[in-house]
Amino acid sequence: MKRFVIARVGALVLVAAIAVGASTQFTLSALPEPGRTETFLATKAKRYLVHRSSRKGVPAAPIDRQASVKEGERLFGTECAACHGASGHNPTDAGRWMYPRAADLTSRDSQSYSDQETFWIIKNGIRLSGMPAFAKVESDEHIWDLVLYVRTLPKALPQSKQ
Numbered sequence: 001m002k003r004f005v006i007a008r009v010g011a012l013v014l015v016a017a018i019a020v021g022a023s024t025q026f027t028l029s030a031l032p033e034p035g036r037t038e039t040f041l042a043t044k045a046k047r048y049l050v051h052r053s054s055r056k057g058v059p060a061a062p063i064d065r066q067a068s069v070k071e072g073e074r075l076f077g078t079e080c081a082a083c084h085g086a087s088g089h090n091p092t093d094a095g096r097w098m099y100p101r102a103a104d105l106t107s108r109d110s111q112s113y114s115d116q117e118t119f120w121i122i123k124n125g126i127r128l129s130g131m132p133a134f135a136k137v138e139s140d141e142h143i144w145d146l147v148l149y150v151r152t153l154p155k156a157l158p159q160s161k162q
Helices: 002-022 036-053 065-079 093-097 115-124 140-156
Strands: none
């Protein structure tokens, strides 16, 4: 199994290197938005690794979801809004200046992660991105509170969301 994972990641790196080599506009600058190939490869690799990593070690979600959502809203304002914005939809300047940019937590892409995957992302962070790990500053219960609150974000936005 380990060899399969190494081979798959190696293949992704090889494809990325070929794609980058074929591009004469490759840059390490975080100013321009990444191209389709870079975005596709990075997203596929991230999704695969998050899915694989979140299969073990994620505790059960709290039973009182309503209380968790309320606590999650409070925590979101202190822990997440600085980058993702108060609504989770419009990143702040800090979130827009990151590379990759802070995610729109109301987007189909963000909401398509399972609760366990979202828990894992918040707890462990995403290396080589602006997403920090909260495992050392928040309890598993508080991380679940954030997960459950993030699930309510699309419902909290106005219908004319852009």
